[in-house]
Amino acid sequence: MLFSSIPFLYYFLPGVLILYFLVPKALKNTVLLLTSLFFYAWGEPVYVLLMGAGILSGYVSGLLIERFRGKCASRVFLAISVTVSLGLLAYFKYADFFIESFRTVTGLPLSLLHIALPIGISFYTFQTMSYTIDVYRGDTAAQRNLIHLATYVALFPQLIAGPIVRYTDVAQQLSQRTHTLSRTASGIRVFVLGLGKKILLANTLGELCTVYQESQDKSVLFCWMYIIAYCLQVYFDFSGYSDMAVGLGRILGFEFMENFRYPFISRSITEFWRRWHISLGSWFRDYVYIPLGGNRVSRSRWLLNIFIVWMLTGLWHGAAWNFVLWGVYFAAFLIFEKLFLLKKLEQSRILCHIYVLLTVLVSFVIFGAADTGSAAETLGGMSGLTGLPFRSPEQMYYLRSYGGILLIAMIGATPLPKMLLSRLAERKTGAAAINIAEPILLAVLLIISTAYLADGSYNPFLYFRF
Amino acid sequence: MNEKTKNLVTVCLMAALLFGTAFWCWIKEADAYTSGERRTLAQFPKLTAEAVRSGDFMEDFEEYTVDQFPLREQLRSLKAFTALKILRQQDNHGVYEYEGHLSRNGDPVSEPMLTHAAERFQYLYENYLEGTNVNLYFSVIPDKNYYLAEESRHLSTNHRELVESMQSKLSFMSYKYIDVSQLLEAEDYYRTDTHWKQECITDVADHFASGMDITLEGKYTTEKLDIPFYGVYSGQYALPSEPDGICYLTSDTLSRCIVTSFSTGSPRESVLYNFEKAEGKDPYEFFLSGSEPLLTIENPHADTDRELVLFRDSFGSSLAPLLAEGYAKITLVDIRYMQSSMLGNFIDFEQQDVLFLYSDTLLNNSLALR
Numbered sequence A: 001m002l003f004s005s006i007p008f009l010y011y012f013l014p015g016v017l018i019l020y021f022l023v024p025k026a027l028k029n030t031v032l033l034l035t036s037l038f039f040y041a042w043g044e045p046v047y048v049l050l051m052g053a054g055i056l057s058g059y060v061s062g063l064l065i066e067r068f069r070g071k072c073a074s075r076v077f078l079a080i081s082v083t084v085s086l087g088l089l090a091y092f093k094y095a096d097f098f099i100e101s102f103r104t105v106t107g108l109p110l111s112l113l114h115i116a117l118p119i120g121i122s123f124y125t126f127q128t129m130s131y132t133i134d135v136y137r138g139d140t141a142a143q144r145n146l147i148h149l150a151t152y153v154a155l156f157p158q159l160i161a162g163p164i165v166r167y168t169d170v171a172q173q174l175s176q177r178t179h180t181l182s183r184t185a186s187g188i189r190v191f192v193l194g195l196g197k198k199i200l201l202a203n204t205l206g207e208l209c210t211v212y213q214e215s216q217d218k219s220v221l222f223c224w225m226y227i228i229a230y231c232l233q234v235y236f237d238f239s240g241y242s243d244m245a246v247g248l249g250r251i252l253g254f255e256f257m258e259n260f261r262y263p264f265i266s267r268s269i270t271e272f273w274r275r276w277h278i279s280l281g282s283w284f285r286d287y288v289y290i291p292l293g294g295n296r297v298s299r300s301r302w303l304l305n306i307f308i309v310w311m312l313t314g315l316w317h318g319a320a321w322n323f324v325l326w327g328v329y330f331a332a333f334l335i336f337e338k339l340f341l342l343k344k345l346e347q348s349r350i351l352c353h354i355y356v357l358l359t360v361l362v363s364f365v366i367f368g369a370a371d372t373g374s375a376a377e378t379l380g381g382m383s384g385l386t387g388l389p390f391r392s393p394e395q396m397y398y399l400r401s402y403g404g405i406l407l408i409a410m411i412g413a414t415p416l417p418k419m420l421l422s423r424l425a426e427r428k429t430g431a432a433a434i435n436i437a438e439p440i441l442l443a444v445l446l447i448i449s450t451a452y453l454a455d456g457s458y459n460p461f462l463y464f465r466f
Numbered sequence B: 001m002n003e004k005t006k007n008l009v010t011v012c013l014m015a016a017l018l019f020g021t022a023f024w025c026w027i028k029e030a031d032a033y034t035s036g037e038r039r040t041l042a043q044f045p046k047l048t049a050e051a052v053r054s055g056d057f058m059e060d061f062e063e064y065t066v067d068q069f070p071l072r073e074q075l076r077s078l079k080a081f082t083a084l085k086i087l088r089q090q091d092n093h094g095v096y097e098y099e100g101h102l103s104r105n106g107d108p109v110s111e112p113m114l115t116h117a118a119e120r121f122q123y124l125y126e127n128y129l130e131g132t133n134v135n136l137y138f139s140v141i142p143d144k145n146y147y148l149a150e151e152s153r154h155l156s157t158n159h160r161e162l163v164e165s166m167q168s169k170l171s172f173m174s175y176k177y178i179d180v181s182q183l184l185e186a187e188d189y190y191r192t193d194t195h196w197k198q199e200c201i202t203d204v205a206d207h208f209a210s211g212m213d214i215t216l217e218g219k220y221t222t223e224k225l226d227i228p229f230y231g232v233y234s235g236q237y238a239l240p241s242e243p244d245g246i247c248y249l250t251s252d253t254l255s256r257c258i259v260t261s262f263s264t265g266s267p268r269e270s271v272l273y274n275f276e277k278a279e280g281k282d283p284y285e286f287f288l289s290g291s292e293p294l295l296t297i298e299n300p301h302a303d304t305d306r307e308l309v310l311f312r313d314s315f316g317s318s319l320a321p322l323l324a325e326g327y328a329k330i331t332l333v334d335i336r337y338m339q340s341s342m343l344g345n346f347i348d349f350e351q352q353d354v355l356f357l358y359s360d361t362l363l364n365n366s367l368a369l370r
Helices: A006-022 A025-043 A047-067 A072-106 A121-137 A146-154 A167-175 A181-214 A220-251 A269-275 A278-289 A299-317 A321-345 A349-368 A372-383 A393-412 A416-426 A428-454 B003-027 B049-054 B056-067 B072-086 B111-129 B144-152 B159-169 B202-212 B232-237 B252-256 B315-326 B340-345
Strands: B095-098 B101-104 B135-141 B221-229 B244-250 B258-261 B268-270 B294-298 B307-312 B329-333 B353-359
Touching: A006 A025, A006 A428, A006 B003, A006 B056, A025 A047, A025 A146, A047 A072, A047 A121, A047 A146, A072 A121, A121 A146, A121 A167, A121 A278, A146 A167, A181 A220, A181 A393, A181 A428, A181 B003, A220 A349, A220 A372, A220 A393, A269 A278, A269 A321, A269 A349, A278 A299, A299 A321, A321 A349, A321 A372, A349 A372, A393 A416, A416 A428, A428 B003, A428 B072, B049 B056, B095 B144, B095 B232, B101 B144, B101 B232, B111 B159, B111 B340, B111 B353, B135 B159, B135 B202, B202 B315, B202 B353, B244 B252, B252 B315, B294 B315, B307 B315, B315 B329, B315 B353
Parallel strands: B135 B353, B307 B329, B307 B353
Antiparallel strands: B095 B101, B221 B244, B258 B268, B258 B294, B294 B329
16 A cells, blocks of 8 residues: 555555544554554555564564674574564565576576565565664664564554664654644644655656657657656655655654665765665664774775675665666775765865766666666667757657656756745744644645546556565 | 744644544444435445455545545535635646636557557447448547647547548548537637537538538527536536536427437337436436437438448547438437447448447547447
């Protein structure tokens, strides 16, 4: 079930909120767990058992790791737990990818398993792993209450699209959380803004991307329009979904980490990845990069660590070679920046923004391509060296039709609107105007988003495949 | 208003909106049909263990909740308003408004679709027409968008390219192409619909008559139906639009014509102008009762014994009566609604005039031809 869908907004969510706020405190997690399992089973009736197995494995492992803390057995149970999580991920997400790659290299007639990817498996397995690793490291106590742990893993706001919530961040909130008017209002605000980002911006930009993909009449201008639209679509799709998760969490008394912080204003790729999908970046940093030695090793080992982490980051996004290439592409830039470029980038503010935007745009050509061939085709088209015309009447039409939304999206991807509002709020009359307008604008945004849904607009969620 | 009041108003307003709408969704009785989109609406799906296991129930339930959402038509209008007037998009679901006309962006010429249409025509030719003394004619009706798009800067199907491509694909038969594109303009079509207006195509009928060497007196009285006609684009566009009116042409000859429908396989008396259909879901079905696989119009007082077989889409419904004067019998065949292989049971091709008359839109999306 998508957050940006009528069944979620007007059937599931109101039902959950009524139940959640009606039951006594002691039953709130039970309500959240049961409704989250229902939420998951709605899209994956069979795979809910798989998630249940993952939760149970994490729960038992956590207890055993703590029970045998300081002993060899503790390490064994951690290894078992991580192996189970990675095993689930490897089998359900990567098995066919590995088989196909092996088949291509060896020429052996192996048949694919054709396994359907369980929704959200990349998120909940990573959460389970972070829990057992944190227990092993002694960063947190093992959770003795199965319902609490299951609620943490299965909690519907972050279950299928993140952010990847660390157990240590919400451990306290699982047993003790407060619900206040200001937090609820703030949660509603973040949720509705995320919904608007997803439905009005990401989905509309997605229509333009579809037009490009289906068109036989490409041009240089069209290639650029496509990749700008695609880049913004992914950003608003994912950050919108993250916002909705954060907002829902806040309404339910949880505080999830911010997942995006205006990545397109970055002045280096290093900074970009501190602002884009923050929960994933920090997960890989804490559970892969630092355990590998981070930067406190020899230079060659350090570079290898970066390479490994980014190859895995790419692979996390999808079981295909273009995702691996995407990760390696960023690894190359990050290494280059760390070795040579960062200091030079500080010299020109404009050039470093151009550098980041171009690098990111090209990365999304790789990210969004069906295969490396079509990525090369789009890159060639963007370069203007493949003989494509600069523009055609058809593309000028799409530029007119989607120009407004592209402009809004580009401005919306910067902190400019927030800065303007902050400036306005500094004045007494401005603050009063914002206070009056805000609830009304939120209601209007919800109604317009609902109108788009009722119109049956284009609505897939891009990150489902992860 | 201070921060605390703002938070209170936010929570109360949004809660009222969320729970109020949700409650309405839960208790609202399901509608059966949407006139705006001219389709039946999804109903609550059957709940079975298999449907749940396969995920079909969830998929159907989502469709049901969207289709049955309270005030859906108004919300569709709000969406269209947001897209067209606020975000300044050029069309809503491909439909746009220009100088009072609603029209749809045209698709690029689709060679596979034209090939499919040509293959169906080839089947007809090889099985029924080849070796007979029939006179073959072919004509393509431009989409209304063809006359609007250049000025309104929207996308249109390249009519000339489509015709040239189609002609090259029909090289297996010898025929005369009758070009009507110069005789038409946007005003000859309904403002809210894809079809042409019967009262505006008498010159088109004359042109066909001249092309097929028949004589039409062409004296008609124009009558107007007392119903508003919201064409197919009206519902798709979703913003309020003024309705069209439906006019139709009558004459002594037309009043004496005998119309026979073969939609059930056996002959059944029908009418040129179906007043019951005019009040139905698609008032354009007023002309020759809409979707009919096989119809004949007999003109008992014709000065000739010539016959016409018209392979057609819905545009033919309003044109055929205007050709009735020139023929003793017109047989209208719509191979979207009948198998071409069945045609031999109903028509003996000998020396009739045979006209393939199709619109740009149908040829460029021809999978319905059977």
